[in-house]
Amino acid sequence: MTNNQSNPAVFRFAPSPNGQLHLGHAYSALLNQKMARQADGKLLLRIEDIDLARCSTSLEKQMLDDLNWLGFEWDEKPIRQSERLHAYELALTALKNAGLVYPAFMSRGEIKRFVVEKQKQGIQWPYDPDGAPHYPPQDRLLDDKAKAAYLAEGCPHALRLNMKAALDLISQPMDWLETGAGWNEENGGVAADPGQWGDIVLSGKETPASYHLASVVDDAFSGITHVVRGRDLFWATSVHRLLQQLLGYQAPKYHHHDLVLDDAGQKLSKSNRDTSLAELRASGVTPNQIREMIGL
Ligand code: GLU
Numbered sequence: 001m002t003n004n005q006s007n008p009a010v011f012r013f014a015p016s017p018n019g020q021l022h023l024g025h026a027y028s029a030l031l032n033q034k035m036a037r038q039a040d041g042k043l044l045l046r047i048e049d050i051d052l053a054r055c056s057t058s059l060e061k062q063m064l065d066d067l068n069w070l071g072f073e074w075d076e077k078p079i080r081q082s083e084r085l086h087a088y089e090l091a092l093t094a095l096k097n098a099g100l101v102y103p104a105f106m107s108r109g110e111i112k113r114f115v116v117e118k119q120k121q122g123i124q125w126p127y128d129p130d131g132a133p134h135y136p137p138q139d140r141l142l143d144d145k146a147k148a149a150y151l152a153e154g155c156p157h158a159l160r161l162n163m164k165a166a167l168d169l170i171s172q173p174m175d176w177l178e179t180g181a182g183w184n185e186e187n188g189g190v191a192a193d194p195g196q197w198g199d200i201v202l203s204g205k206e207t208p209a210s211y212h213l214a215s216v217v218d219d220a221f222s223g224i225t226h227v228v229r230g231r232d233l234f235w236a237t238s239v240h241r242l243l244q245q246l247l248g249y250q251a252p253k254y255h256h257h258d259l260v261l262d263d264a265g266q267k268l269s270k271s272n273r274d275t276s277l278a279e280l281r282a283s284g285v286t287p288n289q290i291r292e293m294i295g296l
Helices: 023-038 057-070 085-097 108-120 144-152 163-169 211-221 236-247 277-282 287-293
Strands: 010-013 042-047 101-104 158-161 175-178 188-191 201-203 226-230 253-257
Touching (some): 023 057, 085 101, 085 211
16 A cells, blocks of 8 residues: 555544543554555644534643654644634535535424424434434525524524535445445445435534534545544545535545444443543553554
8 A cells, every 4th residue: 555755645643632532542543653654654633623612722732742652743733623714614615605505593402302293293204323313304495585584683503514405416426445344344445325414514503614524624635545543433434425525625545443442342432531541651551552452
């Protein structure tokens, strides 16, 4: 998987400073490092701090300290999503201009009540791969006058992608090259199925750009050629492929890796201090021991 000098492979590790880094993050970062070295490519750091309510500068500092301690060096100055809001705004404008974005006014509670009502009527309401119900169609169907009136009243809203209109615009099927494995061992050419997500959020009430939008814009901006990340984001790749297609970006290759599990077989969480790198460090574990613990 080597690349020539004029077209180096570019990898990235993209953690969110909304909790402490744990062994799962160490695995992802070290696997990126290993694959970047094998490809004679670059390794970049992107700080995904767009969710301002959950991310903090002290967590970011701790995160950078942990990565430093593990021995990471980045080939370019790290980028911080909170400093790139203009780029997400431009992408959002392009999608708006294509007629693919609408304001969505329903709160979580309202969506829930809508779905319960549908289920009472015996209608099977679709859920996305993360287990959230698809957004009801009402707001997508609002006429311009009603929409303008709600907006003029200052009703809180998110901006969502009109999935059906987006899929209608892209006539050819979309796929990606998977060099790791999906939940059902998918590998090689994988067909994207963004429709299973419904009308995704592009910009939230509190976050100026959703994870999907910001990460796709940034991967393109940094010229990322290889996305190496946990299998928990395997299904999200369908949405990423759609956004890349709509925004005219190249698709990177994807490698979804195993998740590091705890003794009970559960995915590690940022709130569990036992496996946090800070805690392991404080108990005298060395970076080499971390590598051994995760088999890298
Ligand atoms: N920021 C995401 C996370 O910490 C990773 C996003 C990605 O690799 O695309 O889970």
